[in-house]
Amino acid sequence: MRFIFDLNTWQEIFGSIKKNKTRTIITVIGVLWGIFVYIAMAGAAKGLDNGFERAFETVAMNSMFTWAQSTSMPYAGYKTGRRLQLKIQDVTVLENRIPEIQYIAPRNAKGVFGDTPAKVIRGLKSGDYAIYGDFPIYTKIATKKIYDGGRFINDEDIAQNRKVCVIGERTEKELFEEGENPIGAYIRLDNIYFQVVGVHKFTPGGGFESDSDVFIPFSTFKKLYNTADNVGWLTIAAYDDADVVQVEKDVKGTLKNIHKVDPRDERAFGAFNLGEVFNKIMGFAKGMTFLSLVVGIATILAGVIGIGNILLIAVKERTKELGVRRALGATPKEVKSQIILESVFLTTIAGVLGIILGAFVLNIVNILTKDGDFPYANPTVPIPYVLGAMGLMIVLGTLIGLIPAQRAVSIKPIDALREE
Amino acid sequence: MAMIEIKDLHKSYQMGSNSLHVLKGINFSVEAGELVAIMGSSGSGKSTLLNILGMLDEANEGSYELDGVPIKNLNETKAAQYRNKFLGFVFQSFNLINYKTAAENVALPLYYQKMPRKERQEKAIKYLEQVGLKDWATHLPSELSGGQKQRVAIARAMAAEPKVLLADEPTGALDSKTSYEVMDLIQKINDAGNTILVVTHEPDIADMCKRIVHLKDGVIVEDKKVKQVRAAQYV
Numbered sequence: 173m174r175f176i177f178d179l180n181t182w183q184e185i186f187g188s189i190k191k192n193k194t195r196t197i198i199t200v201i202g203v204l205w206g207i208f209v210y211i212a213m214a215g216a217a218k219g220l221d222n223g224f225e226r227a228f229e230t231v232a233m234n235s236m237f238t239w240a241q242s243t244s245m246p247y248a249g250y251k252t253g254r255r256l257q258l259k260i261q262d263v264t265v266l267e268n269r270i271p272e273i274q275y276i277a278p279r280n281a282k283g284v285f286g287d288t289p290a291k292v293i294r295g296l297k298s299g300d301y302a303i304y305g306d307f308p309i310y311t312k313i314a315t316k317k318i319y320d321g322g323r324f325i326n327d328e329d330i331a332q333n334r335k336v337c338v339i340g341e342r343t344e345k346e347l348f349e350e351g352e353n354p355i356g357a358y359i360r361l362d363n364i365y366f367q368v369v370g371v372h373k374f375t376p377g378g379g380f381e382s383d384s385d386v387f388i389p390f391s392t393f394k395k396l397y398n399t400a401d402n403v404g405w406l407t408i409a410a411y412d413d414a415d416v417v418q419v420e421k422d423v424k425g426t427l428k429n430i431h432k433v434d435p436r437d438e439r440a441f442g443a444f445n446l447g448e449v450f451n452k453i454m455g456f457a458k459g460m461t462f463l464s465l466v467v468g469i470a471t472i473l474a475g476v477i478g479i480g481n482i483l484l485i486a487v488k489e490r491t492k493e494l495g496v497r498r499a500l501g502a503t504p505k506e507v508k509s510q511i512i513l514e515s516v517f518l519t520t521i522a523g524v525l526g527i528i529l530g531a532f533v534l535n536i537v538n539i540l541t542k543d544g545d546f547p548y549a550n551p552t553v554p555i556p557y558v559l560g561a562m563g564l565m566i567v568l569g570t571l572i573g574l575i576p577a578q579r580a581v582s583i584k585p586i587d588a589l590r591e592e
Numbered sequence: 593m594a595m596i597e598i599k600d601l602h603k604s605y606q607m608g609s610n611s612l613h614v615l616k617g618i619n620f621s622v623e624a625g626e627l628v629a630i631m632g633s634s635g636s637g638k639s640t641l642l643n644i645l646g647m648l649d650e651a652n653e654g655s656y657e658l659d660g661v662p663i664k665n666l667n668e669t670k671a672a673q674y675r676n677k678f679l680g681f682v683f684q685s686f687n688l689i690n691y692k693t694a695a696e697n698v699a700l701p702l703y704y705q706k707m708p709r710k711e712r713q714e715k716a717i718k719y720l721e722q723v724g725l726k727d728w729a730t731h732l733p734s735e736l737s738g739g740q741k742q743r744v745a746i747a748r749a750m751a752a753e754p755k756v757l758l759a760d761e762p763t764g765a766l767d768s769k770t771s772y773e774v775m776d777l778i779q780k781i782n783d784a785g786n787t788i789l790v791v792t793h794e795p796d797i798a799d800m801c802k803r804i805v806h807l808k809d810g811v812i813v814e815d816k817k818v819k820q821v822r823a824a825q826y827v
Contacts, residue, residue, distance in 0.1 A: 183709065
């Protein structure tokens with residue numbers, strides 16, 4: 173071990189590396205490329221991963237929607253093709269029966285699924301906008317960023333059937349003058365006056381809302397459009413550790429039970445499982461990470477084998493030199509250590525350069541993709557991965573160095589020195 | 593006591609199915625301070641004998657003592673250490689390491705003696721000065737003439753302060769004028785009390801030694817003291 177920390181050893185190695193510049197550079201490029209590919213790929217995969225996560229940050233990742241359709245099987249005396257309708261009472265039953273449910277938000281909408289949107293008028297300005305009837309709990313599932321000075325619908329609004337609304341950014345732009353404060357102002361929604369209590373910021377990627385919509389309390393919606401206990405659809409968020417696919421099954425099963433639908437009827441209730449989609453995307457990102465790991469390590473391996481190969485040729489070229497060294501008193505161990513250290517040293521230098529280059533390129537890509545919808549953010553390679561790659565390279569560098577080193581000492585000095 | 597003492601040395605090489613008996617019982621001793629020429633035509637076994645003396649090869653039979661130390665059953669590591677401590681080598685083709693400067697070449701055996709760098713450099717310069725090449729210390733071998741290279745090689749061999757200097761055809765690659773310069777240097781080193789063995793097939797070089805050993809077909813046919821011809825008169 174003292175050998176490694178001996179200044180003389182390093183002087184010998186630097187001497188031999190410096191005097192064989194071409195060989196050194198070619199060797200270094202091999203490994204540098206390998207580690208660069210590894211870092212760039214792992215970082216890009218992580219960036220994609222972060223990008224997806226950012227795209228979904230406004231929505232609970234293990235959430236789902238479910239809505240009622242028509243039955244496709246006769247059951248319990250009902251004929252097939254019966255139109256089903258979700259009721260507000262279903263919510264309590266679902267909450268009681270399925271403990272995995274964290275939040276459940278019943279929602280109603282007008283002007284979203286093909287029906288006519290509401291006519292919204294303010295003074296001389298007007299527009300057609302989608303209207304949502306919501307509970308405050310909805311914001312627990314899909315975050316709504318409200319601009320300063322405003323708020324979302326609260327429990328009081330629901331209890332008192334208040335005529336208040338939260339409008340989208342574009343709704344604000346179209347109904348109000350620039351610089352005008354919409355909070356506290358009144359707008360006419362299908363001929364009923366509503367007070368604006370908040371403006372929500374539009375974030376892409378979360379559900380099917382847009383920037384031109386109006387949120388009103390669920391109870392007000394009910395009175396305004398005579399929806400009674402009907403619910404348009406349910407937005408459900410499961411606990412983080414719950415299996416969303418199972419929760420979807422349970423929810424559908426319970427709904428079938430309540431509405432007297434054949435348990436085998438697949439068409440009675442529709443559902444869109446964000447959690448499942450999210451899991452698939454995250455699975456894709458994980459696959460990318462794994463792929464980059466495999467490809468990166470394979471490339472590093474190829475680079476290290478290249479080092480071994482070049483050192484092997486170098487040893488052949490240096491047969492005479494090594495013979496002279498041994499005639500002058502170099503022990504086989506000293507010769508071996510020198511060649512292995514050369515290998516490890518070159519691998520490590522190449523590795524460090526590759527990591528720096530990789531980080532540099534990742535940074536450039538990050539700056540280029542900063543703005544825009546491409547799901548790519550903050551590409552990083554975890555330190556343990558980097559250290560792991562470095563460790564792997566040092567180990568491989570040692571192992572591959574063993575081959576030329578063994579070769580170097582397998583030639584007897586007398587043969588190495590023989591005149592030809 | 594003899595510096596080199598060999599008794600009944602045999603060496604044969606296996607060449608396929610037949611074996612080649614190269615050394616057939618060599619008895620030979622060298623006192624400290626001698627300058628011995630080993631002569632013989634090619635195939636006489638003189639290089640084999642030198643290789644065995646240099647611990648680069650091992651005899652099949654017989655004993656070899658160097659300054660009272662029996663040399664036998666050496667593994668590579670031990671042999672390397674003995675070579676480093678006891679022997680200095682001068683080769684026909686100089687065998688300098690081409691990417692090291694003259695001073696670095698001279699310092700190389702000292703590196704394997706684990707001598708600190710500073711000391712090594714000082715010593716290398718000192719020996720280069722002795723061979724008259726102090727001003728060439730930072731030059732690479734490719735920038736030196738053949739005679740200069742051989743003088744660097746001699747400095748390198750002497751730097752480790754060996755008990756015996758072994759020179760294998762030291763003038764074989766040099767013209768006669770340069771050869772005499774190199775022999776002059778070897779004689780001066782011998783004058784300082786060092787034991788030197790020179791393998792050569794040139795009679796005029798052999799005459800510059802103090803003793804000539806003739807080898808023929810693996811045996812010593814003649815071993816005589818001669819009146820040394822000083823190389824200085826030709827330089």
